[in-house]
Amino acid sequence: MPLEGIKVLELARTLAGPISGQLLGDLGAEVIKVEQPEIGDESRRFIPPEWNGESCYFLSSNRNKKSITLNLKTEQGRNIIYEIIKDTDILIENFRTGATEKLGTDYQTLKKINPRLIYLSVSGFGRTGPEKYRAGYDLLLQGYSGLMSTTGELGIPYKVGPSIADMSAGILGAFGVLAALLARDKTGEGQFVDCSLLDSQIMMLNYLATSYFATGSSPEPMGQAHNSLVPYQVFKARDKNIILAVGNDSLWVKLCKAMGWGDLLEIEEYRTNQSRVANREKLVPILSERLGQLTSEEICHTLDQTGVPCGPINSVGDAVTSPQAVARNMMVEINHPIVKNLVTPAFPVKLSATPATVRQHPPLLGEHTEEVLSTLGLGKEEIAMMRREGVI
Template structure:
């Protein structure tokens, strides 16, 4: 089946997470992703361990499906010529080097634009390519702190906490993919490529969303509230008789149903808790009462009663529970991948479902340099020329694993 990005070639110079996650999203939709790695070493995430799976980094495996891996020494003159040839044929160049690093290598946007004016050049950095902090390195944890996320994450009486996943890197990868697709659509109208500046910081500021607007409106800083919500009550986790549960009463109608189904007539009739505004103002009185009552019921009892009347609630799953859940399986959100080294490889599936041009798994996460000769041949290099480049260490060799 034809995919939406068939025919789009992406030259991926990025590594670790934000860039590779972006290119994976594009590859899922049919783009040809040529992942350029350092000979003999490769993407740093190949060594982000533990955990490993048959010696392969789970970090790398999770973010690099639907790509071809080639290894090139970017600092060698012959390596640069290979990159320039790839640029001539590419639709997109993706990179996340430090500010100025690719300019020094001869791969900055102005140089690349002269070779291919139609190329979309997406640059991912920690703090952006402009401003006083532009030269700083960016890491997910660093930007969770710098970007304000950690100041509003965790319990009020405990130190700031980071999100459980690499939320900064992953969302930046999504923003980058969004920018690339937008630029490709614009190219269809102008026949020109353009430069895209995406940063971990900018993504985090965008995600502050109503928190930032609320601060501008009131001058008050949002604080750490654990799982609770500053504007809705009850809307948080609670301990039950056997495990934790989420109760998300989003409006007064749901509050009425919640109280009726659980027999909380006294709470519903109490003027202190009548409206959501009342409940927010009196949360310090209400939440302990709800906590005490729910602690005497099992998770199953609560969910059965509340779901019967349409009140949002649910368990807090561990990873094994959610990945084995029938709904997750029905949504095909776990992919079984045939891999030459990793037996029974499983990775998260496609989060976007297109009816006519769906995302498809066509390639397992590549071994280092696995497609170097294939891509070089496509560029017109002969077998002898490829052999010579290997001998001069311009490109890396590849040996198929002994299965």
């Protein structure tokens, strides 16, 4: 596998950091997740939803990991971290800024033990700047980053349904780690990888951010429409809502010809996308009235034949059980000691020669503590004493 032989120590919890760890684990890395004794990752208690008493939140973000419990506030607990870090390639943490220094698990301390260590630090606002000490949660960063100001109706901001700030930061964190691994092959040295929810969402703004500097004005929410393309939005068919995504002038011509709307092709105001955007207030009601007379199946069948992008607004259930998602193996079944037939979203990228795999169910709290500690040369009696003393 791509990351076979790579060892990851995960000191992260909730979502962003654990997603990074899960992606690396899917690609073959050995991931050891460190959790607080008796308490564990707080996402274990993010209920509802649950499956046989287990948090769906935790189950979806922690496969391909081993779980050990360790009290990092004890000297013995820290010493175990120092021992593990000697042959660790990657460390992932998402504590508040300053917390790792107090615990003695910061990059400057650990790189003295292992100069080849790649240290991924995931935070809400980043480890530099005037707001580096602020706590960061997905909802907070969706708002702070400007994302929510572009989502929903004017004056009524909406959050994105999934935890997009956490998820994108986790994905980009793993991306940064892979780049650092390539760099280490050239230099022989590890490095500090600083990844924040804020930075990930600023990147996600993409052309909306660029347009601010171009125009001096912040983009406003467009509801279910698009500020740069027309028609590119939700329309109501006779039976249900559909998406119509006409992304260029060629598709506009195909749409009108397929639907028998030759009259619209004769109107100069609708000839180019730029002119359609300028005249959306006149064009969209015309399209809405015409599409509203047809069923969603009639519309989609006709447009699918000509290559005009259109489709239904699926529920989550419709999407994950759709023939295309099934054909793409996008849901994976995992053997779990408590949740029988556990199903979670699979690794989303298909590698032809070295595909991602699921080798380990999302671990029970501390399931692998004795296994990992024994590899450090600790005996059963010593491990039992550590348990009695609250170290593990």
